[in-house]
Amino acid sequence: MTQWSGYFGLILQGALITIELTLMGSVLALIMAFLAGLGRLSRFFVIRALATAYIEFFRGTSIFVQLFWAYFVLPFIGISLTPLQAGVLALGLNVGAYAAEVVRGAIQSIGREQYEACTALNLGRWQAMRHVILPQALLVMLPTFGNNAIELLKATAVVSLISLTDLTFQAQVVRSQTGNTLVPFTTILIIYFALALIISWGVRSLERRMARGLDGVRV
Amino acid sequence: MSAPIIKIDGISKSFGTFKVLDGLSMQVMPREKLALIGPSGSGKTTILRILMTLERIDSGHIQIDGEQLYHMERNGQLLAADERHLARMRQKIGMVFQLFNLFPHKSVIDNVTLAPILTKGMPRATAEKRAMELLEMVGMADKAKAMPAQLSGGQKQRVAIARALALQPRIMLFDEVTSALDPELVEEVLNVLWRLCSETDMTMLLVTHEMGFAHDFADRVLFFDRGKIVEEGKPDEIFRNPKQERTQGFLKKIIAAGHRV
Numbered sequence: 001m002t003q004w005s006g007y008f009g010l011i012l013q014g015a016l017i018t019i020e021l022t023l024m025g026s027v028l029a030l031i032m033a034f035l036a037g038l039g040r041l042s043r044f045f046v047i048r049a050l051a052t053a054y055i056e057f058f059r060g061t062s063i064f065v066q067l068f069w070a071y072f073v074l075p076f077i078g079i080s081l082t083p084l085q086a087g088v089l090a091l092g093l094n095v096g097a098y099a100a101e102v103v104r105g106a107i108q109s110i111g112r113e114q115y116e117a118c119t120a121l122n123l124g125r126w127q128a129m130r131h132v133i134l135p136q137a138l139l140v141m142l143p144t145f146g147n148n149a150i151e152l153l154k155a156t157a158v159v160s161l162i163s164l165t166d167l168t169f170q171a172q173v174v175r176s177q178t179g180n181t182l183v184p185f186t187t188i189l190i191i192y193f194a195l196a197l198i199i200s201w202g203v204r205s206l207e208r209r210m211a212r213g214l215d216g217v218r219v
Numbered sequence: 220m221s222a223p224i225i226k227i228d229g230i231s232k233s234f235g236t237f238k239v240l241d242g243l244s245m246q247v248m249p250r251e252k253l254a255l256i257g258p259s260g261s262g263k264t265t266i267l268r269i270l271m272t273l274e275r276i277d278s279g280h281i282q283i284d285g286e287q288l289y290h291m292e293r294n295g296q297l298l299a300a301d302e303r304h305l306a307r308m309r310q311k312i313g314m315v316f317q318l319f320n321l322f323p324h325k326s327v328i329d330n331v332t333l334a335p336i337l338t339k340g341m342p343r344a345t346a347e348k349r350a351m352e353l354l355e356m357v358g359m360a361d362k363a364k365a366m367p368a369q370l371s372g373g374q375k376q377r378v379a380i381a382r383a384l385a386l387q388p389r390i391m392l393f394d395e396v397t398s399a400l401d402p403e404l405v406e407e408v409l410n411v412l413w414r415l416c417s418e419t420d421m422t423m424l425l426v427t428h429e430m431g432f433a434h435d436f437a438d439r440v441l442f443f444d445r446g447k448i449v450e451e452g453k454p455d456e457i458f459r460n461p462k463q464e465r466t467q468g469f470l471k472k473i474i475a476a477g478h479r480v
Contacts, residue, residue, distance in 0.1 A: 121386065123338060124337075
């Protein structure tokens with residue numbers, strides 16, 4: 001029994017790494033999503049082209065290859081990253097590319113009449129975006145952002161391949177040391193699921209808070 | 220005789236192959252109240268949208284208060300207006316829309332204070348004090364904290380009017396502001412317009428299908444058809460004794476549809 005509690009300790013350590021990766025990756029993804037999403041709507045061709053290139057490239061190549069690139073190839077051009085840095089970079093850039101399209105779509109879903117009201121009130125482009133369009137678009141983005149965050153959580157499993165001791169890595173350690181597959185992999189299955197539930201729940205309550213007053217009923 | 224505050228000189232505008240405005244010219248004097256009437260697609264709304272810089276013109280010139288709207292003079296040359304020039308010109312003009320276009324995520328008072336705070340750098344306290352005065356004027360002071368979704372159409376439109384007034388424009392454009400309202404809510408909005416008409420010296424352009432109101436409100440009525448002004452004159456002349464066949468036909472149809480004149 002004491003032996004098993006040691007193994008669970010390992011898995012819990014892995015869970016912390018997974019959570020850390022998910023949080024940091026999500027922050028980077030969010031930053032990239034807004035940079036590239038707004039970039040795609042820019043007036044300037046160069047910015048639009050850069051944003052589009054980023055999105056297409058990172059959506060169009062596998063996260064697995066991106067991770068190996070970040071960890072094993074970048075050192076050849078003089079950039080050495082720790083496994084954690086490489087993991088956050090690959091996850092953030094990859095999921096950020098998907099989320100950028102969410103940002104763009106949500107902004108474009110806001111009706112023309114809102115932009116026209118901004119023009120009539122003489123708000124500048126950025127003022128209109130910041131005070132009128134984005135607050136409304138954010139509500140449209142949130143549910144899909146929740147999906148993206150869960151995708152990111154699950155994608156963290158690939159970092160075990162560059163020897164980062166996340167949940168999946170620790171489960172493999174436990175498996176190789178005990179010969180038991182059922183216990184460690186069922187445990188991490190449940191932990192992944194629980195983490196995903198926490199994300200869903202968090203996003204949903206955020207959504208409810210932000211939607212307050214918009215439909216005239218809940219205030 | 221003072222100079223016109225709006226001077227439109229041979230403007231044309233097409234949407235695709237459809238020519239909405241065809242070499243249109245008109246002038247509006249300061250403080251004048253103008254009613255623009257005519258069948259849909261006749262170009263009357265497009266004029267308001269062009270004056271608010273929501274649509275660009277294909278050709279022609281517009282002067283607001285003696286200054287070119289879509290052009291700016293640089294070293295004796297007329298250039299296309301840049302965003303800064305347009306922003307400066309827009310300060311003179313306000314617009315109220317058919318569908319209110321309130322910001323749904325902001326309370327009534329925040330809808331009214333947003334633009335003064337952002338575009339004029341007005342301190343929030345001052346902006347809120349002025350907003351309350353305006354909301355008082357349109358009879359919406361008790362709903363200052365409400366969200367737009369909690370209001371009726373007529374209430375929304377009154378807030379939208381207060382929001383446009385908060386920037387103190389010299390020219391106000393009203394684009395079918397009662398067309399989206401239930402019949403019993405039309406009057407509360409018209410009452411507000413009436414107060415503005417009699418108590419302020421703003422120049423007002425009203426696109427409307429409320430012929431009775433247009434008659435009482437306007438100093439001058441313009442009848443539009445197919446991108447041109449077919450007939451214009453004092454309300455009594457246009458409504459009681461229209462000279463052009465097309466004006467007669469339009470008014471007959473409108474009256475048959477139950478609008479009082």
